[in-house]
Amino acid sequence: xxxxxxxxxxxxxxxxxxxxxxxxxxxxxxxxxxxxxxxxxxxxxxxxxxxxxxxxxxxxxxxxxxxxxxxxxxxxxxxxxxxxxxxxxxxxxxxxxxxxxxxxxxxxxxxxxxxxxxxxxxxxxxxxxxxxxxxxxxxxxxxxxxxxxxxxxxxxxxxxxxxxxxxxxxxxxxxxxxxxxxxxxxxxxxxxxxxxxxxxxxxxxxxxxxxxxxxxxxxxxxxxxxxxxxxxxxxxxxxxxxxxxxxxxxxxxxxxxxxxxxxxxxxxxxxxxxxxxxxxxxxxxxxxxxxxxxxxxxxx
Amino acid sequence: xxxxxxxxxxxxxxxxxxxxxxxxxxxxxxxxxxxxxxxxxxxxxxxxxxxxxxxxxxxxxxxxxxxxxxxxxxxxxxxxxxxxxxxxxxxxxxxxxxxxxxxxxxxxxxxxxxxxxxxxxxxxxxxxxxxxxxxxxxxxxxxxxxxxxxxxxxxxxxxxxxxxxxxxxxxxxxxxxxxxxxxxxxxxxxxxxxxxxxxxxxxxxxxxxxxxxxxxxxxxxxxxxxxxxxxxxxxxxxxxxxxxxxxxxxxxxxxxxxxxxxxxxxxxxxxxxxxxxxxxxxxxxxxxxxxxxxxxxxxxxxxxxxxxxxxxxxxxxxxxxxxxxxxxxxxxxxxxxxxxxxxxxxxxxxxxxxxxxxxx
Numbered sequence: 001x002x003x004x005x006x007x008x009x010x011x012x013x014x015x016x017x018x019x020x021x022x023x024x025x026x027x028x029x030x031x032x033x034x035x036x037x038x039x040x041x042x043x044x045x046x047x048x049x050x051x052x053x054x055x056x057x058x059x060x061x062x063x064x065x066x067x068x069x070x071x072x073x074x075x076x077x078x079x080x081x082x083x084x085x086x087x088x089x090x091x092x093x094x095x096x097x098x099x100x101x102x103x104x105x106x107x108x109x110x111x112x113x114x115x116x117x118x119x120x121x122x123x124x125x126x127x128x129x130x131x132x133x134x135x136x137x138x139x140x141x142x143x144x145x146x147x148x149x150x151x152x153x154x155x156x157x158x159x160x161x162x163x164x165x166x167x168x169x170x171x172x173x174x175x176x177x178x179x180x181x182x183x184x185x186x187x188x189x190x191x192x193x194x195x196x197x198x199x200x201x202x203x204x205x206x207x208x209x210x211x212x213x214x215x216x217x218x219x220x221x222x223x224x225x226x227x228x229x230x231x232x233x234x235x236x237x238x239x240x241x242x243x244x245x246x247x248x249x250x251x252x253x254x255x256x257x258x259x260x261x262x263x264x265x266x267x268x269x270x271x272x273x274x275x276x277x278x279x280x281x282x283x284x285x286x287x288x289x290x291x292x293x294x295x296x297x298x299x300x
Numbered sequence: 301x302x303x304x305x306x307x308x309x310x311x312x313x314x315x316x317x318x319x320x321x322x323x324x325x326x327x328x329x330x331x332x333x334x335x336x337x338x339x340x341x342x343x344x345x346x347x348x349x350x351x352x353x354x355x356x357x358x359x360x361x362x363x364x365x366x367x368x369x370x371x372x373x374x375x376x377x378x379x380x381x382x383x384x385x386x387x388x389x390x391x392x393x394x395x396x397x398x399x400x401x402x403x404x405x406x407x408x409x410x411x412x413x414x415x416x417x418x419x420x421x422x423x424x425x426x427x428x429x430x431x432x433x434x435x436x437x438x439x440x441x442x443x444x445x446x447x448x449x450x451x452x453x454x455x456x457x458x459x460x461x462x463x464x465x466x467x468x469x470x471x472x473x474x475x476x477x478x479x480x481x482x483x484x485x486x487x488x489x490x491x492x493x494x495x496x497x498x499x500x501x502x503x504x505x506x507x508x509x510x511x512x513x514x515x516x517x518x519x520x521x522x523x524x525x526x527x528x529x530x531x532x533x534x535x536x537x538x539x540x541x542x543x544x545x546x547x548x549x550x551x552x553x554x555x556x557x558x559x560x561x562x563x564x565x566x567x568x569x570x571x572x573x574x575x576x577x578x579x580x581x582x583x584x585x586x587x588x589x590x591x592x593x594x595x596x597x598x599x600x601x602x603x604x605x606x607x608x609x610x611x612x613x614x615x616x617x618x619x620x621x622x623x624x625x626x627x628x629x630x631x632x633x634x635x636x637x638x639x640x641x642x643x644x645x646x647x648x649x650x651x652x653x654x655x656x657x658x659x660x
Contacts, residue, residue, distance in 0.1 A: 039447055043633075079637070087641050092388055092447070093591065094640035100584055101633020105334065107626035112338030117624075212626075220451040227445065266463040273452040280449075281442040 010248055015140045016206045017251075018244025020045065020198035020215075023143050024222035025229065025236045026150050027194030031077075033154060033231060034187035035167040036084050037091040037294040040076065040098030041195050042219025046212065048072040048199030050106045053210045054113060056126035065126060065204045066139070066197065073196015074189050081188030085181045088296035099219075107212040121209045128205040139201045144237070146194065151233040163187050167290035170297040180297055195219070217273060224280045230287040246275040315646075320592055323638035324606075331631040335623055345621040349628075352616020353609035361612060363494035369608030370500040370565070371396070373600055374558035375586025377510045378432070378551035380595040382446075384514060385547035386527035391435055391450025392555040393583025394457030398431040399424035399559025400572055400579055401461045404469050407481045407563070407570075416485025420560050428556015429549045431457060436548030440541045454583070458576060465572050480570040487565035499565030504601070506557060510550070511597035523547055555583060581629065585611075588632040591639050607632070 024041045031038055038044075048069040056065025076098060083089040107118065114120045131138055154160035162183050165173040170180045198218075203210045225243060229236035250271030253259055259268070332342035355361040375392035382389030402424035406416060435453055438444035469478040487498040514520035522543045525533040530540045562579060563570060572579065589607050593599030614628040638644065 042451075083637070083640055089640040089642055094637055096388075096390065096587060097633050097636030097638075097640060099633070100588065100636055101630055103581075103584070104626045104629025104631070104633060108334065108338065108624045108630055111624040111626075112340070217451055217455045220448050223445070224448045224452075227448075264463060264467055266459050266466060269459040270456045273455045277438065277444070277449060277452050280444050281438055283443075 010245075010252060012135045013248035013251065014241065014244045015136050016244075017247040018240040019137065019140050019143050019206070020201050020218050021222050021225055021243050022147065022237055022240035023198040023201070024195040024219060025225040025240060026147055026233050027191035027198075028222060028226045029191075029229065029231050029233055029236060030150060030154065030163065030194075031081075031184075031188045031191035032226060032293050033167045033290055034163045034184045035170060035290060035292045035295070035297065036081065036184050036188045036191075037095070038077070038080055038098075038188060038191060038195075039092055039095035039223060040080060040102075040192075040219075041222050042215050042217070043095075043099035043102030044073050044076050044192050044195040045199035045202060045215040045219050046102040046106050047076065048196035049203030049214045050109055050199075050210055052200035053120065053122050053126070053203045054109075056204045057122050060123070060125040062126055062128040062204055066128065066200045069196045069200025069203075070193050071196070073199065074193040076196075077189040077192025078185070080192065081185040084296065085184035085188065088298060091294050091296075103212055106210070106214075110210060110212070119209065119211050122204055126204055127208050128201075137201070137205050139197070139205055142197075147233050147237045154233065164290070166297075167292055170292055174297075174299065184297075195222075198222075221272070221276050224276050227280060227287055227289075228283060231290060242279070243272075243276065247272045250275070316594060319644050320594075320639070322644050323635045324592075326638045327631045327635035330634045331627060334630065335627065338623075340621055340623045345617045345623045345627075348616040348620035349610070349613030351613075352619075353613035359491065360494055361616075363491045363496035364612040364615075365605060365609045366500050367494065367496040367566075367608070368611040369604040370497075370503040371558040371562055371582045372585040372589045372607050373503040373507055373604035374554045374561070375583045376589035376593060376600045376604060377507060377554040377586075377597065378583070379587050379590040380593070380597065380600060381510065381514070381523065381547050381551045381554070383590065383595045384527045385523045385544055386530060387439070387544060387547055388447050389432065389435065389450055389548060389551050390447060390587060391432060391453050391583070392551065392558075392586045393581075394450070394454035395428040395431045395552045395555035396559040396562075396583045397454075397457040397461045397576060397579055399428040399556030400563050400576075401464055401559070402427040402556065403481060403560040403563035404464070404478050404572060407485060408469055408479055413482075413484030416482060417487070417564060420481070420485060420564055421557065424560035424563075425553040425556040428554075428559060429552035432548040432552025432555070433545065436545045439548075440544055461572065461576060465574075465576070469572075471571065477569055477571040477573045481564050485564055486570060487561065489567065495567055497561075497565035497567070499561035502557070502561055502565075503604075506554060507597050507600060510554070513550070514597065519543070519546060555586075558582060558586075585632070588636060591636055 028041060051072040052065040052069035055068030056062050080094050083094045084091050110120055111117055162178050166180050166183045174180050202214050221243060225236055225239050228239045254265045254268030335342040335345055352361050353365045375396060378389060378392035403420040406420040406423055431453060435446050435449045438449045439446045465478050471477050471479050490496045522538045525538055526540045526543045533540055585607055589600055589603045593603035610628040614625045617623045618625050
């Protein structure tokens with residue numbers, strides 16, 4: 001392989017690896033800005049990925065599959081948002097429940113729908129096609145637009161102002177007439193819908209397969225990315241580039257013949273997780289979460 | 301008046317139990333709908349599940365239920381001690397893998413027979429504790445959120461143990477597993493022909509120790525004070541950093557011990573199998589157990605038997621009605637989501653009351 005080919009490979013690989021991380025992180029940044037923590041990203045990716053395959057395969061239309069993934073994410077966001085914003089439930093426990101439900105529900109679903117245990121590959125017609133000429137997914141382009149759009153929404157519109165006000169000081173927002181619960185619910189739905197898009201991207205675009213390990217920790221890496229990006233969408237894009245690069249580099253190194261002979265692939269699979277830990281551990285004191293994040297808002 | 305105070309506390313506890321029962325019922329109903337949508341018969345599945353977990357005619361199934369309760373009792377302690385210290389330690393999964401690896405490591409040595417079991421327990425729980433401590437140090441000294449770090453550590457542990465299974469301790473006869481714990485190092489079987497071993501007793505004893513530690517020792521008091529209000533605890537002379545580290549260590553010991561018990565006390569393989577299939581999910585099940593048991597050691601015991609029954613019953617469900625085993629994990633997820641809703645009893649009661657008012 002020529003050196004130029006190698007560089008192009010890594011760049012293309014990075015565009016794929018960063019897409020689900022950035023999408024989920026942007027979504028989570030948005031709902032955490034409104035004060036709602038959702039640690040169920042991993043589970044939402046998994047369930048949405050599954051639903052995307054089911055829908056895309058039934059219609060042989062990847063576009064419908066992507067829509068199904070987004071809708072599934074939005075629906076789970078609705079449940080989580082309702083429990084946390086309106087019923088004042090515990091954010092972390094609800095998120096944990098989503099993750100555990102996904103593990104069982106999707107493993108069950110794969111067997112119920114396709115009659116196989118644990119692994120299914122959708123047909124080519126259900127796969128999101130790459131862009132012409134370059135090997136880049138249209139969802140990558142969409143992701144870039146979503147980042148810019150979310151940044152604009154958060155800092156340049158009255159909706160964004162409400163979202164940030166609710167996350168920083170819900171009492172003050174309440175006093176000036178902002179419907180705290182509704183803003184929180186809608187922000188959670190938006191965040192989970194983007195995570196759903198990430199799930200669809202994994203199952204019917206990048207990896208073109210559904211297993212119960214589909215997200216492989218990416219939902220939690222996205223949570224790390226939120227922290228790394230200091231709750232800023234644009235910084236999440238930059239951080240996603242870094243995390244995605246590590247992921248691709250790890251994949252690339254472990255498959256090099258010279259490395260494979262010395263260190264088995266199984267051991268090299270730890271690279272993205274170690275890199276994530278190392279990056280977030282190097283951040284101390286530099287990031288500040290929204291002041292009211294993760295706490296149920298109760299009117300006096 | 302002390303008697304009325306007792307009555308209030310009693311009513312509160314009763315409401316808590318009712319909340320848990322309602323969450324469980326919601327879990328079963330939604331899972332039933334999922335089974336029906338998937339083309340299975342949910343009623344037949346639940347009957348099979350009950351027969352294969354609590355059958356009174358055949359003690360085999362009850363023994364299996366208890367055998368599955370043993371490891372999740374320990375991993376529930378991991379989560380519960382964390383919650384008591386104000387932490388969400390969801391790393392029991394990886395800590396359990398490391399504990400199992402420690403046991404296999406000891407199994408690979410040639411030792412005098414009686415040394416295997418105690419050494420496996422010491423090394424396995426130390427490895428679990430060390431794995432938990434990494435998350436603790438990252439949390440206390442680098443401010444890394446433990447939810448993220450423990451999941452990363454779970455994945456790292458998975459690949460390390462999977463590596464060790466294939467390259468370091470492969471079974472020369474059977475490629476699907478590691479070497480086994482030699483017979484001298486195995487926990488005795490309590491009921492012949494079942495998988496119920498003394499690991500159940502080990503787990504019960506450990507839960508008892510955790511209870512004593514949390515409620516009758518200074519460290520336990522400090523852990524609980526830190527969880528309730530870290531700044532108040534610091535003002536009261538407690539070092540929250542130290543107590544958090546201890547919470548990770550104790551949790552790691554519990555999960556590591558669970559890993560050891562699965563190797564030394566789970567027939568027939570007494571080994572780690574392909575893709576860690578015999579260990580996978582035991583750490584996450586502990587979260588359900590802990591939440592169902594109100595994060596209290598004494599609540600964890602009945603909760604673990606419930607989850608053990610689900611695991612044992614899932615096999616029956618699969619044998620009789622072909623419903624995939626994983627269904628019970630979905631049930632658990634729904635139960636936890638329902639448990640996240642505070643005061644579910646009051647909520648239902650107010651909805652009913654409101655309707656009655658409307659009717660009038």
